[in-house]
Amino acid sequence: MSRRIRLLTRYPVITATVIVGIVVLSLDLAELDRASRWLATLYVSAIIVWTLIGMIRDVMHGRVGLDVLAVVAMVATLAVGEYVASLIIVLMLSGGEALEDYASRRAKKELTALLDRSPQIAHVIVHPADTSSDEVEDAAADDVRVGDVLLVRPSEIVPVDGVLLSDSGSFDESSLTGESMPVSRSAGEDVLSGAINGSRAVRIRAVRKSSDSQYQQIVALVRDAQESRAPVVRLADRFAIPFTAVSLVIAGAAWGLSGDPTRFAEVLVLATPCPLLIAAPVAFLGGLSRAAKAGIIIKGGAVIEQLARVRSAAFDKTGTLTQGQPTLVEVRAADGFDADEVLRLAASAEQYSSHVLAEGIRRAAADRGLEIDAATEAGEVATNGVTAMIDGRTVVVGKPAYIAALAPDTVRAVLEAGHAAAYVAIDGRFAGVLILADDVRPESGAVVAWLRRNGVERVVMLTGDARATADSIAGEIGITEVHAELLPPEKVHLAAGLRPRPVLMVGDGVNDAPVLAAADIGIAMGAKGATAAGDAADAVILKDSLAKVVDAVAIGRHTLQVAYTAIWIGIAISIALMLVATTGLIPAVAGALIQELVDLATILYALRALTGPPTRLALSSTVTSGALVEGEDVAFAVRKPRRSFPG
Known part of the structure; x- marks a missing residue:
């Protein structure tokens, strides 16, 4: 019962519209047509005034949206006496918001899962020197201090970053890195907050406070991504004026040719802009969620649009193109x-x-x-x-x-x-x-090759390392433009001057933070906890793999394609139905109901952004000395590591 009450109060306009509609129909059945018409007119007029206030606010903020069509449709249906159709339009608009809310929650599932799983409680061992004692005091994760020894029970979430004190342990790090298989850790190795402990209780020593730990940094990035204003509203607004103009022209022509003002209302009922307003935001939220599931936190829809359009790419060397383990x-x-x-x-x-x-x-x-x-x-x-x-x-x-x-x-x-x-x-x-x-990452050459084949016209290396080392690494992975021995300001200057735009910059570490912030799109290799780089970047890769750069670009392109296609589906269906309505074959009430089906179709298509074609670079099972091998998508060979010699 409480759940039903929450649903009614979550969407008050839908609830009020349904109640008014029932009363209006009851009055009609009781042959109180005048009363039903006045009730519907007063209610819809109130909705019109409320919508106009919102439109004025949008105009004051420099946005001209699509609500004008909905307002004109409501006014037209009331003017020609189609008050039931006007109520259906109100229900359609408010129902569209409810559909958007449901689809958005579905699209943001992976993002909200990270927030919901944020560690809250830590078991602090009272006598850490006694290895046989497991006496604990529960404390809030935020209250854990560096140096505290914690007990993590089976299947519990590690509350803070720590070092494993037990002989061994197994942890599920899928929410952090996207890696589905549990990883084994030995005594002395790092254990990341947010990882799920395996079947044995383990002890860890806290090395960071909760606010500084890996999982909380990821949660902060996710929260920023959710709160950012995606370009999807702007994307829909690009179509607002032409779509409104076309709709009014068709409706006006129908009125003029038939001489019947009802025809004007019947056409505009089918021109209501829900598909344009709803489908694109759902697509972008789906893209954000898909990226999070792949181990990439993208900070908002604007970044997805930029990733889809990237034309130049710049890479740091150490820890980015190389493994970062010298x-x-x-x-x-x-x-x-x-x-x-x-x-x-x-x-x-x-x-x-x-x-x-x-x-x-x-x-x-x-x-x-x-x-x-x-x-x-x-x-x-x-x-x-x-x-x-x-x-x-x-x-x-x-x-x-x-x-x-x-x-x-x-x-x-x-x-x-x-x-x-x-x-x-x-x-x-x-x-x-x-x-x-420092060995080259085995996937680096394949990532560079994929970018070139997929429309990235310029790929460069920006590094502070010596020229000879940089040239050697660049030659090994296929980068022909190298800028070496750079200071951070020089990296920023070169990134700002790269053409064509937009420019993607990939790096890790504190010294890469300025250039990541200065690039059109900055991607941080954040698996090793480079906090400054992660804060400055537009996207953070949680798994220590350069192949995720390909995933990020491919997800951006697929998401933008889905968003545009969803908009065009809505426009095409609406215009086709409007043309049919000019003949008088679709009454206003039926048109309002049909438009709900158009909304549903475009939203279902927009949810395709949650899935897409495979984007990963496939690692060949053959280990060779540098030869590239065919694979299911793009394959690369693992190079034999250099042998270390005593000095």
């Missing part, structure tokens, strides 16, 4: 310095850097058993390097030009193809070079 290949110590000492001090300084190479340096030092010391002072110059005071010594790690400015005896290293270098200065003297290799 491996130390060699330590080339300068004269007077020990290789292990150079690596130890560099790794100690790199604790304070967010650059992807820093992680590889720290990992290499840990693998060799080198002790990493804390700094008394530390600071980072974004994209240039990091400076730290370690054991009373000034250690600087960074780009060659930056190090050379501090240590004039710096010697540039000769690098093999695909290698990157971090230069080290200690106490103002050049101490050596750390050589790292």
Whole structure:
């Protein structure tokens, strides 16, 4: 009963119109025609006034919409005495809003599922030092502090980002990455908030507060996407004036040729604009939902329209076109310095850097058993390097030009193809070079090839890395235009000057945030938690795969195609029915009812945006040395990783 009451109060205009309609028909049956006509006229007139107020507000905000047709149709039906038809028009308009609401909730299912699953409760272990004790205190997820030890029971949602303390665990990360298969984690590995625990209770140590955790960042992105004003209203408005003009011309011609003003009302009843107002928004919401299900959070319908029209694409290199997991290949110590000492001090300084190479340096030092010391002072110059005071010594790690400015005896290293270098200065003297290799993502070449084949005319690389490394990676994946050794402002300037537009920029990490914000469409590889990049971007890829860029573009194009097709279906059917109505074959009441079927048809078509042709790049099962292999859509081969050598 309460559910029925909620439905009645959710759509008050529908409820009121149905009640008025029943009373009007009852009065007609009682042969109280005058009373029924006055009741219908007063009610519909009130709806007309309310609609006119809304139209005036729209005009004040610079929008001329399609409501004028509905108002003219209601006035015309009242003028010719078709008051039952006028009530049906009101019911049709309000019913169209209800259909849109239902279709929108259906289209936003994947988005709202993320919001509904937001973790609320955490089980904080009271005595974390006692591994045999599972005594817990329940706390709000927002109250969990960094360092708290939590118990996550079977099938529960991980409340905050943490490190696994139990020996092993299995987690469903499908809501985060789109990956349907559970993933296994071992002690010491990261566990993301929003993941669903498997069949065993596990312990984790919180490493971030709830507001800083991966899932809450995704929820914030989803909320922004839902609240953004999609271009679908503007899309419908593009057709408003011509459709209104055509409808009025047909209705006026029908009146003029027949001499019967009723014919004017009968035509306009079939010109009501519900298909244009409803179908396109539903299509765009469907596209947003489909993208979320694929592991891509798109921040609003405007981004979908831009993705559909993209003509140039720019890529960062490290962590975007490459895997972002650099491996130390060699330590080339300068004269007077020990290789292990150079690596130890560099790794100690790199604790304070967010650059992807820093992680590889720290990992290499840990693998060799080198002790990493804390700094008394530390600071980072974004994209240039990091400076730290370690054991009373000034250690600087960074780009060659930056190090050379501090240590004039710096010697540039000769690098093999695909290698990157971090230069080290200690106490103002050049101490050596750390050589790292970062393998190309196996899907990078296929993504670039797909974009070129599908209308993206220009593909470029924008990177802060050395020219030789950038050229090597670009040649391997088929990019011919490379801009290397760039600072963030230079990336922004180059992205702003790229033609043709719109320009898509793909990157990850803090240093990519400015150029992602400056591009027409910025896509962040957000699987590794690059918060600044995710905030600046228009779309965030939750799974660590560049192939999702292809998914985003393909979903954008399919969604825009569905939206336009739905609009044209509504226009075509409406005009065809209007032409039939000029002959007098469709009475006003029947026309109003038929228009409801037109609404339903266009909405059902618009829901096709929830599905579409396969967009993924198919990974071939054959592992070769760089050859591309045929697959079900676009196939690529996995290259053998470079071998790491001790330095």
